Amino acid sequence: MANPEEGHAPTSVKSGAATVTEAPSKAQTAAAAVKKAPDGGPDPAKVRRRIIWTCIWGFLAANLLMFMRFFFPRALFEPSTICDLGPPSDYLLGVSDRFKQKCRIYVVREPTRIFAIFAKCTHLGCTPDWKPSENKFKCPCHGSGYTPEGINFEGPAPRPMDRAHIEIDSSGRMIADTSRLYSWYKSQGGKDEFEEPGAYIQV
Numbered sequence: 001m002a003n004p005e006e007g008h009a010p011t012s013v014k015s016g017a018a019t020v021t022e023a024p025s026k027a028q029t030a031a032a033a034v035k036k037a038p039d040g041g042p043d044p045a046k047v048r049r050r051i052i053w054t055c056i057w058g059f060l061a062a063n064l065l066m067f068m069r070f071f072f073p074r075a076l077f078e079p080s081t082i083c084d085l086g087p088p089s090d091y092l093l094g095v096s097d098r099f100k101q102k103c104r105i106y107v108v109r110e111p112t113r114i115f116a117i118f119a120k121c122t123h124l125g126c127t128p129d130w131k132p133s134e135n136k137f138k139c140p141c142h143g144s145g146y147t148p149e150g151i152n153f154e155g156p157a158p159r160p161m162d163r164a165h166i167e168i169d170s171s172g173r174m175i176a177d178t179s180r181l182y183s184w185y186k187s188q189g190g191k192d193e194f195e196e197p198g199a200y201i202q203v
């Protein structure tokens, strides 16, 4: 009787006078093939395990990164629409571009009022430049021209530039707010909001 602990080793059985050596079973052959590649390379089972673990760690890492992104939202930080223009006494008659860069505002002082023009061309939104030598605003994009009051008179701009809400605070400073605009769709017979309270300051 064959010893069961002999494992995969070929088994010898005495049959009469001849000794017959049994070939290893199919399972034993397959197991041997799995352990060692025929060309003596790395163990395929190990390679397979490595690939599986790489996939698992990659998946976990991707999830971790996605989770971490919640702590860094892709928020758009808009600049403040409120602008402190200082006291009215800071301004002489005419157009001031002091707050063009910071607030996108031109402050205009007339004999009896001050208003803040929101420097956004009403054609496609470029920022018109103030040209003191020509006494007008000129849009660098398509050539629209505006009077010192911001009224369009040449080029494709369809209407005057808007004016920002403006008021005097408790300390006597002018505060403008570009989120509250006053418009005048003059060519379409629209209401002239430039005369509304808040569109200018009486001086």
Ligand code: FES
Binding pocket: 121, 122, 123, 124, 125, 126, 139, 140, 141, 142, 143, 144, 155, 156, 157
């Ligand atoms: S954007 Fe100003 S003229 Fe076109």
